[in-house]
Amino acid sequence: MHIEFRKFSEFPRGTMFELLKDSYSWESRYERDWITNWKEADDFFYDNLQIADECGFITTLDDALIGFICWDPRKMPEYIEIGHNCIATKYKGNKYGKMQLQEAVNRITKKNVKKIIVTTDEQLLPAQKNYESVGFKFVKKCENKWNPEYAGKLMDYEMIL
Secondary structure, eight states: OOEEEEOGGGSOTTHHHHHHHHHTTTSHHHHHHHHHHHHHHHHHHHHOHHHHHHSEEEEEETTEEEEEEEEEOTTTTTEEEEEEEEEOGGGTTSSHHHHHHHHHHHHHHTSSOSEEEEEEETTOHHHHHHHHHTTOEEEEEEOOSSSHHHHOSEEEEEEEO
């Protein structure tokens, strides 16, 4: 089995959206509440492929799309914020998320940035464990004004570089 981290420009518009939909399919309220954001993110990246290819990648396993991660560099050099980060349902639980996240951290650490930050949901325990497994430290819980009834509070993590 061969993992590759490939450019967004190698895949058609809609790839991010479909991966997010699949990744969160276990809880239908995510799609209900996030569908507009997912479409906007996909449109932004595919309208700006030079940004997409610099600020994220798609993960493949033997040419099958299994996930992606992207980040926002606009607050450099203070920090880079990890944005969407997902693994398709069929591939969860096999350490592919950790490999994907570690590759992103490796790429980000080569930039002139002081820290990497990320926020996840209180109920997404696998995501929390994934961030901690590559060196992120929990910073604080915050009020979640978007979807607290099923996601819980927001969990902020950071990695000082």
